[in-house]
Amino acid sequence: xxxxQIITIAVNILFILYISRLIVKGKxxxxxxxxxxxxxxxxxxxxFWTDGLELLRRLTGVVVAANLVFTGFIFAILVYLLHLSxxxxxxxxxxxxxxxxxxxxxxxxxxxxxxxx
Amino acid sequence: MPGKVLIVIPCYNEExxxxxxxxxxxxxxLPDGYQLEALIVNDxxxxxxxxxxxxxxxxxIDLPVNLGIGGAVQTGILYARENDFDMAIQLDGDGxxxxxxxxxxxxxxxxxxxxxxxxxxxxxKKGFQSSFxxxxxxxxxxxxxxxxxxxxxxxxxxxxxxxxRKAIKLASVSYPDEYPEPxxxxxxxxxxxxxxxxxxxxxxxQGGQSSIRHFGSLYYCFKVSLAMFFSFIRxx
Numbered sequence: 001x002x003x004x005q006i007i008t009i010a011v012n013i014l015f016i017l018y019i020s021r022l023i024v025k026g027k028x029x030x031x032x033x034x035x036x037x038x039x040x041x042x043x044x045x046x047x048f049w050t051d052g053l054e055l056l057r058r059l060t061g062v063v064v065a066a067n068l069v070f071t072g073f074i075f076a077i078l079v080y081l082l083h084l085s086x087x088x089x090x091x092x093x094x095x096x097x098x099x100x101x102x103x104x105x106x107x108x109x110x111x112x113x114x115x116x117x
Numbered sequence: 118m119p120g121k122v123l124i125v126i127p128c129y130n131e132e133x134x135x136x137x138x139x140x141x142x143x144x145x146x147l148p149d150g151y152q153l154e155a156l157i158v159n160d161x162x163x164x165x166x167x168x169x170x171x172x173x174x175x176x177x178i179d180l181p182v183n184l185g186i187g188g189a190v191q192t193g194i195l196y197a198r199e200n201d202f203d204m205a206i207q208l209d210g211d212g213x214x215x216x217x218x219x220x221x222x223x224x225x226x227x228x229x230x231x232x233x234x235x236x237x238x239x240x241x242k243k244g245f246q247s248s249f250x251x252x253x254x255x256x257x258x259x260x261x262x263x264x265x266x267x268x269x270x271x272x273x274x275x276x277x278x279x280x281x282r283k284a285i286k287l288a289s290v291s292y293p294d295e296y297p298e299p300x301x302x303x304x305x306x307x308x309x310x311x312x313x314x315x316x317x318x319x320x321x322x323q324g325g326q327s328s329i330r331h332f333g334s335l336y337y338c339f340k341v342s343l344a345m346f347f348s349f350i351r352x353x
Contacts, residue, residue: 096184100192103178
């Protein structure tokens, strides 16, 4: 086994352990963890199976295998960023609705208190 | 037909202008049978806006987080819907919109039955006319709006506007957040509401600063154009 393989495999395992820890502690929701787990599984797969990358390279017609890895990962990251923007937009809308409801309720509540006096 | 009128005043740090605005507003004589309530939507002001408004007998809604002009106006619209108002009139808190002018909006609504009535500075070219760059921007939005809705609205960025029950119902569900004025016109027109414009006389702001300045204006034009386009192609 090559030294670089051992390093990537070790880093990968640490990464998976860290993700698991975040989920267990309730700091990361499972739906967001899925993407990260899939990514690490891919990395792990190709760390063990070095011929696999060469095979994919030939299948896609890319000249240098590293470029295939970069292109694939950059694309995945872009998609994931877009997904995060969608999540942020949804949170913004939910937050706005909550703020409006709270403000209206507070006003109504004050009115009730004054009527009681 | 008598009715309840809500004046929605979105406020961010307006303690300086409210003491003149509110008494003037509350003493405005409406047509027979109409009642007026002033609602200050305090968008997380850092000054005493909320206390000053309460002292002058306005209803005050304090937003727990800063929502921006669109979210603040929509809160007022929601209040109007829940408390069964017949119309809601948005009026800026900085003194740009003299309260006596709101009669023109109400009368136009009564006469024509338009769902949304916009107070326009440009129909009669009286009063404060804004700077040249701003007028150009407003002219641009006039054309974008005309292209998309076919309606002739000259002052589409005006925040002085009346919503009737139908418009209140629609805006309480969908109202843009940032720079909502031109975009909301597309939303209203697409929903089949009648949008009309009536000449009013505006003043220069008494205090505070415009939210649109410097490079912000380029961003404003771009963002609003984009938002108008997407509102235009969105299914109602």
